[in-house]
Amino acid sequence: MLRPRLVSGSGRMLVRPAKTAETVARLIVHELVASNAQPGDRLPTEAAMVSKWSVSRQSVREALRLLEVQGVISIQRGFNGGPVVEQVDAAYLGRTSSLFFHLAGATEEDLLNAWLTSEGMLAELAARNEDRFERRRAMAPFAAHDVPNYGELVGFDGHGAFHSIVGSLCNNTVLETVLLIPGTIFWSNLSSRQLPVSPRDVVAKHHTEIAIAVSAGRARIARDLMQDHIKYIADRYRDIPEVDTSKLVEWG
Numbered sequence: 414m415l416r417p418r419l420v421s422g423s424g425r426m427l428v429r430p431a432k433t434a435e436t437v438a439r440l441i442v443h444e445l446v447a448s449n450a451q452p453g454d455r456l457p458t459e460a461a462m463v464s465k466w467s468v469s470r471q472s473v474r475e476a477l478r479l480l481e482v483q484g485v486i487s488i489q490r491g492f493n494g495g496p497v498v499e500q501v502d503a504a505y506l507g508r509t510s511s512l513f514f515h516l517a518g519a520t521e522e523d524l525l526n527a528w529l530t531s532e533g534m535l536a537e538l539a540a541r542n543e544d545r546f547e548r549r550r551a552m553a554p555f556a557a558h559d560v561p562n563y564g565e566l567v568g569f570d571g572h573g574a575f576h577s578i579v580g581s582l583c584n585n586t587v588l589e590t591v592l593l594i595p596g597t598i599f600w601s602n603l604s605s606r607q608l609p610v611s612p613r614d615v616v617a618k619h620h621t622e623i624a625i626a627v628s629a630g631r632a633r634i635a636r637d638l639m640q641d642h643i644k645y646i647a648d649r650y651r652d653i654p655e656v657d658t659s660k661l662v663e664w665g
């Protein structure tokens with residue numbers, strides 16, 4: 414298959430000068446962080462931002478729109494509307510990444526293989542966390558093999574909870590975020606297409622074994638168990654009749 418040429422992976426830097434709207438978006442983000450803004454907080458009005466930074470109303474609107482697309486804020490309509498701070502969700506990063514992967518010609522098979530590697534690394538790093546009390550505390554709910562606790566979860570929410578807790582044990586926000594991307598894309602594609610998922614008793618058993626290995630600090634075992642777990646889910650996905658993993662990673 415001819416690979417699309419819409420993406421270059423040359424590693425070059427973005428040399429295009431930032432547009433005013435991008436600069437304003439960055440200023441807004443800096444202010445949100447500096448003021449410890451919380452989800453639900455309101456941003457200053459457009460007029461206040463126009464006069465504060467001496468930019469056009471159009472630049473402020475474009476900046477707000479850029480941040481809305483990234484999930485940083487939402488813009489509420491109506492009389493009392495205006496920009497409001499949102500809880501930033503890694504799913505937005507997954508969506509942006511999937512666009513890039515789609516344009517770069519990455520297939521679902523590439524995604525599944527990346528997921529196996531990245532999730533295995535997460536488990537290994539979690540088991541290497543030097544704070545063994547923290548490891549045990551975080552893994553305790555999963556180390557007890559209690560299937561009913563899983564409820565109806567085995568879609569993204571319940572399943573993802575375990576994986577994001579393993580990720581948080583990495584103690585490195587960048588690694589945690591980047592390594593969770595393939596799984597985030599996989600689960601969001603799966604749920605948007607309403608395809609069947611793995612049986613919860615098997616998933617719970619896998620999670621229990623991984624949780625015990627992470628708790629005990631057994632890094633290589635944790636990695637191998639996690640890779641077996643992802644392989645199990647990926648193989649079940651490949652077996653679904655309507656699935657064709659030679660297709661491009663879907664953007665969305």
Ligand SMILES: [Zn+2]
Nearest residue numbers: 572575616642
């Ligand atoms: Zn899992």
